[in-house]
Amino acid sequence: MPSFYFTFGSHEAFPFYGGWVEVKAPNIDAACKAFRRYYPDRIDGVLNCSDYYTEDQFDAAGFEEEGNRGRYCHRVIEWEEAKQ
Template structure:
């Protein structure tokens, strides 16, 4: 599953755009995001979090967010043998 963590126009790791996180659940996606972008006072350091279907409805994939698009991708994978 893909989740999108968006940024505002200032005061965050990036000005606009988003981080795409591929993980099996939103809980794991938040943990992965927080490993790179520390939570502040227990609050995830982003403006909003969207599932892929929610994000597609926003129009940001085409139009961007504050003039920016994907800033980084974080992928969680597990291989069982």
């Protein structure tokens, strides 16, 4: 199952400062739904993160090696468990 990565910036409203949450889901729509289950929108219709990436985009950005604002993966969400 592909992974999607939801990153965080420095805004105090985000659940985390920097880093990311990885969501394993069949597609981006399912990944967004799973992410929202744990981190609901603060503004209706706007994901509570800075940005999101496919696996290829995330790998190309170099986050895995360099981190995001000095932070790394906060959590991995499996789509199957988020559906329950």
